[in-house]
Amino acid sequence: MKFIIAPDSFKNCMTAREAAEAIRSGLAVVFPDAEYDMVPMADGGEGTVQALVDATGGTLRQATVLDPLQRPVLATYGLLGAGVNNAGQAEQGGRDDGSVPTAADKAEAGLTAVIEMAAASGIGFVDEATENPLAATTYGTGQLIRAALDDGAERIIIGIGGSATNDGGAGMAEALGVRFLDDQGTAIKRGGGALSKLSTIDTAGLDPRLKTTEILIASDVDNPLTGPHGASAVFGPQKGATPAMVGQLDKALVHYAALIKDQLGCDVARIPGAGAAGGLGAGLLAFTNARMQSGVEIVAQTVHLASRAAHADYCITGEGGIDAQTQYGKTPMGVAQTVRQGNPHIGVIALAGYVGSGISPLYDLGIDAIFGIAPGATTLAQALADGPRNLARAAENVARLIALSQR
Numbered sequence: 001m002k003f004i005i006a007p008d009s010f011k012n013c014m015t016a017r018e019a020a021e022a023i024r025s026g027l028a029v030v031f032p033d034a035e036y037d038m039v040p041m042a043d044g045g046e047g048t049v050q051a052l053v054d055a056t057g058g059t060l061r062q063a064t065v066l067d068p069l070q071r072p073v074l075a076t077y078g079l080l081g082a083g084v085n086n087a088g089q090a091e092q093g094g095r096d097d098g099s100v101p102t103a104a105d106k107a108e109a110g111l112t113a114v115i116e117m118a119a120a121s122g123i124g125f126v127d128e129a130t131e132n133p134l135a136a137t138t139y140g141t142g143q144l145i146r147a148a149l150d151d152g153a154e155r156i157i158i159g160i161g162g163s164a165t166n167d168g169g170a171g172m173a174e175a176l177g178v179r180f181l182d183d184q185g186t187a188i189k190r191g192g193g194a195l196s197k198l199s200t201i202d203t204a205g206l207d208p209r210l211k212t213t214e215i216l217i218a219s220d221v222d223n224p225l226t227g228p229h230g231a232s233a234v235f236g237p238q239k240g241a242t243p244a245m246v247g248q249l250d251k252a253l254v255h256y257a258a259l260i261k262d263q264l265g266c267d268v269a270r271i272p273g274a275g276a277a278g279g280l281g282a283g284l285l286a287f288t289n290a291r292m293q294s295g296v297e298i299v300a301q302t303v304h305l306a307s308r309a310a311h312a313d314y315c316i317t318g319e320g321g322i323d324a325q326t327q328y329g330k331t332p333m334g335v336a337q338t339v340r341q342g343n344p345h346i347g348v349i350a351l352a353g354y355v356g357s358g359i360s361p362l363y364d365l366g367i368d369a370i371f372g373i374a375p376g377a378t379t380l381a382q383a384l385a386d387g388p389r390n391l392a393r394a395a396e397n398v399a400r401l402i403a404l405s406q407r
């Protein structure tokens with residue numbers, strides 16, 4: 001019997017790796033001799049760096065960068081290991097065609113870094129008293145990209161979302177060498193508000209390493225940069241923008257996008273995801289060699305999930321919450337679809353801290369069964385404290401059902 005264990009983190013409770021370990025411990029009560037392939041997962045949001053570092057035996061790195069309000073902070077990013085790693089032990093690497101990568105393949109593949117923009121420019125750095133989307137900058141995210149380039153990264157996975165910013169990624173680009181000038185040739189201030197003064201975008205100093213660096217953007221939303229569904233209108237208020245500020249920020253981004261189109265020949269305004277993270281999506285597309293992809297797809301490809309499922313009997317996935325939103329690119333859905341590509345007969349079971357309404361479509365989309373792990377009514381604090389134990393017990397019960405079905 002072979003199990004693939006591929007959960008996301010359970011927010012505020014367990015990292016993806018801790019969740020995978022809890023699931024394994026429960027399954028192993030019933031199937032001590034089964035083969036367990038541990039694949040900590042993520043969807044590009046919080047926990048992506050840790051999950052990919054854990055899954056590949058990579059390393060966590062830190063750099064001092066500027067937060068959205070330009071205060072120095074220590075931010076963490078990751079460098080992936082050369083091969084897929086099973087819970088930090090033996091290498092399990094396989095390509096999605098089922099073959100195992102050679103040392104030459106790995107050398108050729110180059111170093112991959114993984115960054116969460118929120119580690120430098122996230123909403124967690126501001127509070128009600130300090131939030132200011134007119135001034136907040138993604139400069140620190142650019143500094144993290146630069147740190148990854150200094151480490152030798154040739155490919156960067158960047159999870160974007162959860163930002164405090166609305167600057168169209170101009171701060172990020174500035175940290176990488178772009179100059180944003182007003183009509184007097186003076187550098188404009190950082191932050192989305194000042195983009196209305198922009199007149200010239202000078203990319204002469206852009207870090208040349210970006211030309212040969214592939215950037216994969218895992219975006220949490222697919223909103224356009226501007227307009228009623230754009231960055232400012234939809235996400236500005238949660239960053240402290242008043243209705244008047246929303247109008248000002250949107251106008252500034254319209255102007256910014258027009259200059260990017262005129263001066264760089266790049267039309268980013270309507271691309272789905274360009275409005276993610278206050279328009280950082282647009283900035284990455286305009287100034288770097290970037291493309292958007294679903295976050296869970298990027299992670300699944302990076303850890304070779306499809307090929308690892310080829311000879312597995314069951315896949316156990318999960319996340320803190322599973323509800324109607326899960327079908328739109330959340331980890332359990334992406335895991336189910338990916339493992340089925342590698343093995344149409346695999347059984348897929350999802351475990352969650354809470355199970356919300358609207359989950360019926362998930363059964364047709366590839367998840368065979370969904371179970372909540374809480375044993376009964378309790379407080380959130382208690383549910384979080386008991387999370388690993390509850391998850392292990394739910395996994396044990398799943399294993400008991402599997403054993404029963406084999407009798």
Ligand SMILES: O=C(O)[C@H](O)CO
Nearest residue numbers: 161162163276277278
């Ligand atoms: O950061 C933001 O603006 C939201 O999470 C959408 O990307």
